[in-house]
Amino acid sequence: MIVLDRVTKNYNNKSPALKKISLKINAKEFVVIIGKSGAGKTTLLRLLTREERQTSGKIVVGGIDYDKLKDRNIPMLRRRIGVVFQDFKLLPNKNVYENVAFALEIVGKTNAQIKKTVPRVLEIVGLTGKEKSMPAQLSGGERQRVAIARSIARQPKILIADEPTGNLDPKNAWDIIKVLEKINKYGTTVLLTTHNQEIVNKIKRRVITLKDGQVVGDHAKAEYKHT
Amino acid sequence: MVKLLEITLKRSINTRNMKISMTFGRILKNGIQNFLRNITLAVAAIAVMTITLTTILILIITNATLNNTISQINNKIDISVYLKDSITVQQKDTLLTQLKNLSEVKSVKYISKDQALAIYEAQNAGNKTIQSATTALGINPIPATINITPITPNQLEGIKQFLDEPSVVALQATNSSYSGALQTAINKIAKTTRLLREIGLISIIVFGTTSVLIIFNTIRMTIFNRRDEIQTMRLLGASTWYIKGPYVVENIIYGILSATISLAFVEIMFTTISNSLQASSFGLLDISYSQYYFKHNFFYMLLVIFSIGIIIGAGSALVATRRYLKYKTKR
Numbered sequence: 145m146i147v148l149d150r151v152t153k154n155y156n157n158k159s160p161a162l163k164k165i166s167l168k169i170n171a172k173e174f175v176v177i178i179g180k181s182g183a184g185k186t187t188l189l190r191l192l193t194r195e196e197r198q199t200s201g202k203i204v205v206g207g208i209d210y211d212k213l214k215d216r217n218i219p220m221l222r223r224r225i226g227v228v229f230q231d232f233k234l235l236p237n238k239n240v241y242e243n244v245a246f247a248l249e250i251v252g253k254t255n256a257q258i259k260k261t262v263p264r265v266l267e268i269v270g271l272t273g274k275e276k277s278m279p280a281q282l283s284g285g286e287r288q289r290v291a292i293a294r295s296i297a298r299q300p301k302i303l304i305a306d307e308p309t310g311n312l313d314p315k316n317a318w319d320i321i322k323v324l325e326k327i328n329k330y331g332t333t334v335l336l337t338t339h340n341q342e343i344v345n346k347i348k349r350r351v352i353t354l355k356d357g358q359v360v361g362d363h364a365k366a367e368y369k370h371t
Numbered sequence: 372m373v374k375l376l377e378i379t380l381k382r383s384i385n386t387r388n389m390k391i392s393m394t395f396g397r398i399l400k401n402g403i404q405n406f407l408r409n410i411t412l413a414v415a416a417i418a419v420m421t422i423t424l425t426t427i428l429i430l431i432i433t434n435a436t437l438n439n440t441i442s443q444i445n446n447k448i449d450i451s452v453y454l455k456d457s458i459t460v461q462q463k464d465t466l467l468t469q470l471k472n473l474s475e476v477k478s479v480k481y482i483s484k485d486q487a488l489a490i491y492e493a494q495n496a497g498n499k500t501i502q503s504a505t506t507a508l509g510i511n512p513i514p515a516t517i518n519i520t521p522i523t524p525n526q527l528e529g530i531k532q533f534l535d536e537p538s539v540v541a542l543q544a545t546n547s548s549y550s551g552a553l554q555t556a557i558n559k560i561a562k563t564t565r566l567l568r569e570i571g572l573i574s575i576i577v578f579g580t581t582s583v584l585i586i587f588n589t590i591r592m593t594i595f596n597r598r599d600e601i602q603t604m605r606l607l608g609a610s611t612w613y614i615k616g617p618y619v620v621e622n623i624i625y626g627i628l629s630a631t632i633s634l635a636f637v638e639i640m641f642t643t644i645s646n647s648l649q650a651s652s653f654g655l656l657d658i659s660y661s662q663y664y665f666k667h668n669f670f671y672m673l674l675v676i677f678s679i680g681i682i683i684g685a686g687s688a689l690v691a692t693r694r695y696l697k698y699k700t701k702r
Contacts, residue, residue: 195606199702215698222608233603237408249397250609252390294607 145171146192146302146333151201153187153357161187163357164201169335171301174328176344177337179354185337186230188354189304192335193227194218206301223251226295226332228305232287234279240266240290241275247294265293269323285316292323302333309340321347398613402620412593413625419589420629420684421636423582424676428637430578431672434571436661441564448524448557451548452534453514456484458542463515466542470519473533475526480518487513514544524561527554583683590622590687594695601695615692622688626680634676641665 146169153162162184169175177185190196191203194210203210208221234243241262248258266272269289279287288308295303305324309317321336321343328334338344344351353361406413454463463481470479482490488511495501505512521527527549533539534547549557594601604614641662665672 193606194698196699197702215700218698219605219608219610222606227606229606233599233606235600235603237405237600246604246609247607250604250607250613252394254393 145169145204145206146335147202147204148188148191149202149204151191151198151203153184153191153196154199159357160199161357162191162198165357165359167352167359167362169333171333172328172331174325174334174347174349175336176347176349176351177335177354178339178344178351179337183354184357185354186306187357189227189306189335189337192302192304193225194221219250223298224301226298226300226303228288228291228295228303228308230306230308230310232279232291234287234290234294236279238279239275240271240277240279240282240293243279243290244294244297247297251298261297262293265297268296268326269293270319284311285313288312288316288320292320296323296327296332299330300332303327303335305334305336307337307339309338309343314342317343318346394613398616399620401617402624405617406621406624409593409597409621412596413621416589416593416622416625417629417632420586420625420680421632423585424629424680425633425636426578427582427679428633428672428676430575431675432637432661432665434575435664435668436657437567437571439660439664440657441567444560444564445524446520448521448527448560449548450519450521450527450530450534452517452519453544453547454517454542455544456514462542466539467517469533469539470517470530473530475521475529477520477522479520482516482518484511484513484515487516523565524557525565527557527561583679586683587687587690590625590684591691594618594688594691598695601692605696611696614696615689618688618692619685622684623681626682626684627677630673630676630680634673637665 146167148165148167150164150166151162152160152164154160165184165188177188179185187196191198191210192205194213198210205221206224213221235246238246244262244265245258248261253261263272263275266275269292271286271289271293274282274286277286279290282290288311292305292308295305303324308320308324312320317340324334324336325347348365350364351361352359454466467479467481470476488505491513492502492505519530521530531547531549531554534543534549601614644658645662
């Protein structure tokens with residue numbers, strides 16, 4: 145379960161990126177977070193991965209209170225959360241296979257386990273046959289899929305996807321969403337941020353709307369409304 | 372029950388050891404892979420490291436050669452004390468003991484009247500006038516001599532002070548060799564050699580520090596180029612050592628390769644010079660000695676250059692990655 149209690153985030157004395165946000169997301173939920181650029185979507189996700197620290201308020205994820213989290217335990221937290229970054233963040237010197245394998249290496253999986261898991265997740269995201277390609281040789285959509293494969297390989301309890309369809313054509317975008325739905329079905333909590341109206345309307349999941357750093361809407365099975 | 376506990380404990384230790392060796396193997400593999408996949412960056416870093424390591428190597432050899440030349444000059448500097456014919460054996464022995472006990476004195480050598488004459492005659496073997504003069508005199512005109520070698524030429528003054536004490540002056544036939552124009556000349560040499568030694572030491576410190584800074588900066592630049600990669604690994608939950616390790620390995624490889632190239636370069640340089648110049652010397656630098664020093668201290672050089680390459684390489688990687696691994700603490 146993810147709980148945010150009156151969370152505020154200020155960057156360098158400018159107007160706050162998030163203003164006293166309170167949210168509760170249950171385990172195994174699929175939540176879509178929408179809002180314009182600068183509404184605070186990415187900030188919210190960055191707080192959850194402890195990339196940033198909240199200025200005030202309380203964040204508890206899976207029983208872990210972020211205020212009590214010591215620096216040396218941050219890697220442990222991040223290993224439990226899968227993240228698909230807006231800019232993919234693939235390791236440029238590693239090929240597709242190695243990028244996915246890396247996520248498993250750092251949690252101490254054996255070579256045998258890695259050999260079994262990587263081809264399976266690459267198949268899920270439709271990248272079989274691209275194992276040896278370097279990130280620079282891939283298209284935007286393919287890179288996005290590698291990023292997703294990497295984030296799901298560890299079967300995280302929570303998956304955060306920041307605009308995973310942002311750079312994709314409708315077909316690829318929809319494929320990615322289907323992958324996320326599949327993962328959610330297996331029990332992973334999914335947090336998805338998007339601009340894509342069509343996707344929001346089609347998947348009919350809980351939609352949280354952010355505007356100027358505040359929650360202006362939180363509806364179950366909602367459709368996209370202009371904010 | 373105890374046995375079961377022991378087995379469980381053993382198993383958990385075994386699993387831990389296996390995990391450690393697996394992680395170590397992966398760090399090593401990732402380091403080598405990074406090196407091979409960033410070959411252009413590696414070539415640039417190795418080039419800079421090779422140049423600086425070669426500079427250090429040449430500096431060490433130059434300094435040793437300079438010191439050798441200085442020692443050779445210093446060994447030639449001594450004081451001769453000429454004794455009166457009238458002094459007793461006891462007086463002579465006392466003087467010798469007193470001289471030996473002086474802290475500035477390295478060695479003392481007594482030359483009897485007969486030995487001194489023999490040396491004098493040998494030195495003037497070609498000069499018939501001198502030879503006939505000494506024979507014609509019928510007596511030995513050459514005084515017994517004590518040769519005093521100082522520890523360093525800078526310490527001649529202390530010895531001189533002792534020799535100028537009235538009780539010691541009374542034993543001497545004439546002024547010691549360390550007086551007049553010779554004294555001035557020796558003092559000049561002593562001053563120059565001391566200055567040269569200081570210059571050698573200072574240049575080692577200055578060039579050494581500069582080299583370390585240049586290598587550190589080069590590695591910092593290569594790691595700066597890959598800061599996004601480090602931050603990504605951090606976001607994925609990699610531990611500090613799992614991220615740093617491959618960079619350390621990569622830079623150790625740079626260090627080993629650079630050290631090998633610079634040693635090979637110096638070896639080739641000496642071979643070429645000795646072939647073309649036939650061991651000549653440039654002023655105070657005896658090239659043949661440099662070559663001798665390099666050959667005879669090869670393992671010492673190997674150790675020094677490899678240590679510098681590896682330690683600075685690994686150390687720089689550790690320091691340079693640190694700033695990209697920090698967690699944000701600002702609220």
